[in-house]
Amino acid sequence: xxxxxxxPKFHILKxxxxxxxxxxxxxNHNYMYWYRQDPGMGLKxxxxxxxAGITDKGEVPxxxxxxxxxxxxxxxxxxxxxxxxxxxxxxASRQGWTGExxxxxxxxxxxx
Amino acid sequence: GQQLNQSPxxxxxxxxxxxxxxxxxxxxFNTWLWYKQxxxxxxxxxxxxxxxxxxxxxGRLTAQFGITRKDSFLNISASIPSDVxxxxxxxxITGANNxxxxxxxxxxxxP
Numbered sequence: 001x002x003x004x005x006x007x008p009k010f011h012i013l014k015x016x017x018x019x020x021x022x023x024x025x026x027x028n029h030n031y032m033y034w035y036r037q038d039p040g041m042g043l044k045x046x047x048x049x050x051x052a053g054i055t056d057k058g059e060v061p062x063x064x065x066x067x068x069x070x071x072x073x074x075x076x077x078x079x080x081x082x083x084x085x086x087x088x089x090x091x092a093s094r095q096g097w098t099g100e101x102x103x104x105x106x107x108x109x110x111x112x
Numbered sequence: 113g114q115q116l117n118q119s120p121x122x123x124x125x126x127x128x129x130x131x132x133x134x135x136x137x138x139x140x141f142n143t144w145l146w147y148k149q150x151x152x153x154x155x156x157x158x159x160x161x162x163x164x165x166x167x168x169x170x171g172r173l174t175a176q177f178g179i180t181r182k183d184s185f186l187n188i189s190a191s192i193p194s195d196v197x198x199x200x201x202x203x204x205i206t207g208a209n210n211x212x213x214x215x216x217x218x219x220x221x222x223p
Contacts, residue, residue, distance in 0.1 A: 004154075031209070042200065042215045043155075050209060058210070090154050099143040099204025101211055103154035 004104035023091030032074040118214035135201030143204040144184035
């Protein structure tokens with residue numbers, strides 16, 4: 001199993017542009033998550049999904065959108081990027097009944 | 113949301129020394145998790161604890177689920193340079209959708 005994969009690994013975006021961060025997991029996990037981590041800080045939950053077709057907001061959802069059309073994929077969309085969205089973005093997944101989340105390698109995004 | 117307080121925030125230790133860190137919460141959890149994040153990487157699960165009082169080891173790492181269910185401890189014995197990273201605790205309540213993460217302990221090991 002590849003686990004949780006994320007693309008791209010790095011990206012530079014201009015202010016006002018849009019992009020989609022990709023996340024795929026091959027563990028057949030129901031739950032998937034998007035976090036952002038600012039330099040020297042902890043993880044903040046952006047959005048999560050409890051299964052295909054179901055998504056919900058986390059702690060910091062403004063400026064982002066998600067969709068979950070399949071169990072495997074959970075893309076994160078940034079519309080009208082702002083410098084405040086410069087961060088490292090992590091995707092994670094877990095099974096239904098246990099708490100363990102498994103993280104992807106992250107996407108480092110710079111908005112200038 | 114629930115706050116998990118992790119301490120210390122950072123540690124500078126000599127290679128070979130033992131390390132202790134802890135995580136406390138105002139709420140009870142059913143599961144405690146410990147993650148390690150190396151520079152430029154995603155967090156990696158080290159240890160999962162499911163029962164109050166449980167003591168679990170993973171190599172040189174030992175973690176304990178506090179008896180009150182509101183805290184957890186992680187010890188690293190005989191530290192080595194590759195132990196460098198940020199260690200996060202996380203608490204989980206059965207049936208909840210999300211984890212609650214601590215703010216992390218940044219460990220630096222001086223050779």
